[in-house]
Amino acid sequence: xxxxxxxxANDGAAAxxxxxxxxxxxxxxxxxxxxxxxxxxxxxxxxxTFDWDPVGMAFWxxxxxxxxxVVSVWHIVAGNAGGQPMEAFTRRAxxxxxxxxxxxxxxxxxxxxxxxxxxxxxxxxxxxxxxGKALLTAACLGIAGTAVIYLIFEFGMNIYLPxxxxx
Amino acid sequence: xxxxxxxxxxxxxxxxxxWNLVFLVLGVVGGLLVGIVPGLGPTLAVALxxxxxxxMPPEAGLSLLIAVYVGGMSGGFVTAILIRMxxxxxxxxxxxxxxxxxxxxxxxxxxxxxxxxxxxxxxxxAVCLVTFAPILAAFALKFHFAEYTAVCIFxxxxxxxxxxSSATRGIVTAVLGMLVACIGLTPVDGLPRFDxxxxxxxxxxxxxxxxxxxxxxxxxxxxxxxxxxxxPQPVSEMQGILPGLREIGRNAFNYVRSGLIGTWVGVxxxxxxxxxxxxxxxxxxxxxKHPERFGTGAVEGVIASETANNATIGxxxxxxxxxxxxxxxxxxxxxxxxxIHGLQPGPQLFLNNPEVLYGIYFSLFFSSFIMxxxxxLSVRMLVKVIYIPRYYLQPVLIALCIVGVxxxxxxxxxxxxxxxxxxxxxVLERFRYPLPPMVLGxxxxxLVEANFRKMLAAEDSLMPLFTKPxxxxxxxxxxxxxxxxSRLRRxxxxxxxxxDAS
Numbered sequence: 001x002x003x004x005x006x007x008x009a010n011d012g013a014a015a016x017x018x019x020x021x022x023x024x025x026x027x028x029x030x031x032x033x034x035x036x037x038x039x040x041x042x043x044x045x046x047x048x049t050f051d052w053d054p055v056g057m058a059f060w061x062x063x064x065x066x067x068x069x070v071v072s073v074w075h076i077v078a079g080n081a082g083g084q085p086m087e088a089f090t091r092r093a094x095x096x097x098x099x100x101x102x103x104x105x106x107x108x109x110x111x112x113x114x115x116x117x118x119x120x121x122x123x124x125x126x127x128x129x130x131x132g133k134a135l136l137t138a139a140c141l142g143i144a145g146t147a148v149i150y151l152i153f154e155f156g157m158n159i160y161l162p163x164x165x166x167x
Numbered sequence: 168x169x170x171x172x173x174x175x176x177x178x179x180x181x182x183x184x185x186w187n188l189v190f191l192v193l194g195v196v197g198g199l200l201v202g203i204v205p206g207l208g209p210t211l212a213v214a215l216x217x218x219x220x221x222x223m224p225p226e227a228g229l230s231l232l233i234a235v236y237v238g239g240m241s242g243g244f245v246t247a248i249l250i251r252m253x254x255x256x257x258x259x260x261x262x263x264x265x266x267x268x269x270x271x272x273x274x275x276x277x278x279x280x281x282x283x284x285x286x287x288x289x290x291x292x293a294v295c296l297v298t299f300a301p302i303l304a305a306f307a308l309k310f311h312f313a314e315y316t317a318v319c320i321f322x323x324x325x326x327x328x329x330x331x332s333s334a335t336r337g338i339v340t341a342v343l344g345m346l347v348a349c350i351g352l353t354p355v356d357g358l359p360r361f362d363x364x365x366x367x368x369x370x371x372x373x374x375x376x377x378x379x380x381x382x383x384x385x386x387x388x389x390x391x392x393x394x395x396x397x398x399p400q401p402v403s404e405m406q407g408i409l410p411g412l413r414e415i416g417r418n419a420f421n422y423v424r425s426g427l428i429g430t431w432v433g434v435x436x437x438x439x440x441x442x443x444x445x446x447x448x449x450x451x452x453x454x455x456k457h458p459e460r461f462g463t464g465a466v467e468g469v470i471a472s473e474t475a476n477n478a479t480i481g482x483x484x485x486x487x488x489x490x491x492x493x494x495x496x497x498x499x500x501x502x503x504x505x506x507i508h509g510l511q512p513g514p515q516l517f518l519n520n521p522e523v524l525y526g527i528y529f530s531l532f533f534s535s536f537i538m539x540x541x542x543x544l545s546v547r548m549l550v551k552v553i554y555i556p557r558y559y560l561q562p563v564l565i566a567l568c569i570v571g572v573x574x575x576x577x578x579x580x581x582x583x584x585x586x587x588x589x590x591x592x593x594v595l596e597r598f599r600y601p602l603p604p605m606v607l608g609x610x611x612x613x614l615v616e617a618n619f620r621k622m623l624a625a626e627d628s629l630m631p632l633f634t635k636p637x638x639x640x641x642x643x644x645x646x647x648x649x650x651x652x653s654r655l656r657r658x659x660x661x662x663x664x665x666x667d668a669s
Contacts, residue, residue, distance in 0.1 A: 090392040
């Protein structure tokens with residue numbers, strides 16, 4: 001796979017685009033999906049079967065995996081079927097995902113009331129240049145945002161939010 | 168059944184009582200707010216309000232529930248258009264064109280047209296409910312496994328409309344969506360599949376966590392890649408929010424077609440607003456003179472989606488009131504509300520309590536008027552959401568998404584699913600794989616599998632798909648739809664080449 005080159009997108013963000021016609025990333029995606037198909041097809045042999053059910057619960061996934069395998073082979077053979085270059089990944093984009101997963105892991109142990117204001121504060125600060133004013137507004141946003149969400153869900157909808165260590 | 172004008176006037180008088188009108192306004196506003204918040208939907212709102220209606224007369228209680236239902240179904244489009252976060256699954260097709268419109272500074276126009284579309288959809292389905300309820304309900308009873316399978320196959324042809332520039336990539340994401348829907352308990356056997364020994368996986372992957380993840384979280388990831396000072400400032404035109412009569416007239420056929428599609432899908436149990444909106448969207452694209460504009464900010468796409476998803480309200484009520492069969496979860500809760508008031512849904516309701524029935528009809532009409540009024544009064548305020556700096560908006564939105572998704576089943580697992588689908592959505596979009604077919608696969612996958620397997624078990628053959636009149640009609644429609652979509656794709660390809668050459 002050829003190394004993608006950098007271009008500046010219209011919105012001002014540094015975006016990487018591949019040279020059209022050179023990087024046939026669909027082939028790599030096709031190979032990836034073929035491997036996934038093989039793994040999942042193997043898994044279907046462990047599904048329970050019953051004599052009274054001639055079709056079985058493996059039937060439908062196998063049909064789908066068959067279709068996916070055929071299209072993947074087509075992608076491997078034909079390459080970049082859509083003709084459009086891929087868009088590059090940027091490290092910054094993964095920060096919200098990592099932060100979100102950290103929130104998921106900490107929600108039960110720490111609880112909504114401790115975790116949410118901290119998460120909002122950190123995320124807000126990360127999105128803008130740091131300053132004393134930014135810190136103050138982010139802290140206020142964290143407290144106000146948590147209070148509004150609490151009011152909507154616990155008071156409005158009777159949904160119990162996890163208390164964590166405050167329980 | 169003869170129509171007694173005294174009963175109709177009595178029902179109208181009851182609905183027009185001042186307190187009842189207050190309940191209608193409160194119900195619609197509450198429903199709209201619930202529809203806007205991700206994770207909360209009309210089902211939860213109606214369920215929460217049932218205890219409130221215990222002490223009310225049946226007409227007033229049911230008016231309130233209907234108002235919440237209409238508001239809840241209508242509110243989802245606001246966040247779908249403004250921030251690519253569908254408030255309810257029924258609004259997923261709306262964001263395909265609504266969000267690009269908002270990014271082009273046409274948020275007001277998109278919301279204005281969506282409001283009129285919601286109103287039109289509710290009214291068209293309400294007219295069908297009043298006029299053809301028994302006929303449509305009888306028609307719905309003719310649908311068995313083969314007919315359902317054929318309808319699902321027809322709905323899957325919408326993949327061609329939402330696949331973007333590459334049909335094969337659309338097929339890949341649609342199949343991936345159906346594979347995702349295979350995770351958890353099977354719809355036929357009730358046994359776990361692809362759970363890899365993880366107990367939480369047995370419950371399957373919820374549609375809403377996947378939807379919010381794929382669209383809202385992936386959009387936040389994409390926006391996060393851009394430095395705040397380089398983020399383009401949206402400019403929204405506030406003129407032309409209320410679509411003119413000429414614009415409405417130009418889209419009249421789109422309104423009627425999408426309204427009828429929504430009503431028809433609503434009549435069929437277990438389909439719901441999401442598939443209705445996607446089918447209507449695909450048909451609107453097929454019928455458009457400019458199909459290439461769909462997905463880039465075509466107002467016709469917003470109109471088709473919103474008209475159809477609101478039309479499922481009347482469709483759902485048709486089957487619920489005439490036969491006592493709930494077509495979707497909200498109808499099921501609504502039927503519970505009816506029974507709590509000592510009313511038996513089904514043919515007996517038409518004979519024994521016609522005043523309640525007419526009260527429901529009038530409530531549906533008045534609720535849709537109130538919904539339109541409330542939304543038009545608040546649209547200027549709603550559009551301002553896109554001006555809020557993202558360092559304020561995004562952290563609160565992601566917290567709202569997390570808590571909203573958590574509240575679905577009180578499971579942290581669902582929040583993890585949402586975040587993972589955010590990553591999947593981001594990666595797939597980087598690779599130019601379209602996301603809407605994946606949603607279609609997740610929604611329709613279980614329906615296709617369940618009906619297809621039941622048909623094979625019952626008939627031991629594929630022949631019913633080609634011998635039963637209704638089934639074969641839908642198979643023919645599917646083939647025609649695919650041929651038409653393929654012609655459109657070729658035409659669009661030729662237009663692009665011609666444009667490049669010039």
